[in-house]
Amino acid sequence: MDPPQINFVDNNSILIINRHGLMKQVFVPFKVIVAVNISIFRIGNVVYVDEVSQDRQNRLMYRVAGKWWHYDLFVIAVGF
Incomplete structure (x- = not known):
């Protein structure tokens, strides 16, 4: 079985789906909340994805802050 493919729009945006099934394109920079203590970031810090x-x-x-991080270390802070 092939691994799932992640398709994002481009390096400057992603598509997100809220709990009601509505889809929105979010452009960088966008806010995320740190979900795991990593490097200089602590849980709950708000940082921006560039x-x-x-x-x-x-x-x-x-x-984020000039380094690449896996998305699951953060929670997107965009509501709609």
Whole structure:
């Protein structure tokens, strides 16, 4: 079985779906909340994503403070 593919719009935006099934394109920079203590970031810190991409295993990556991080270390702080 092939791994799932993550398709994002481009390096400057992603598509998100809220709990009601509505979809929205979110453009960088967008706010995220740190979900795991990592490097200089602590749980609950609000930081900004400057760029999005994917790694070799097709996992979504965020560029925050000049470094690349896996998306699941953060919670998107965008409501609609």
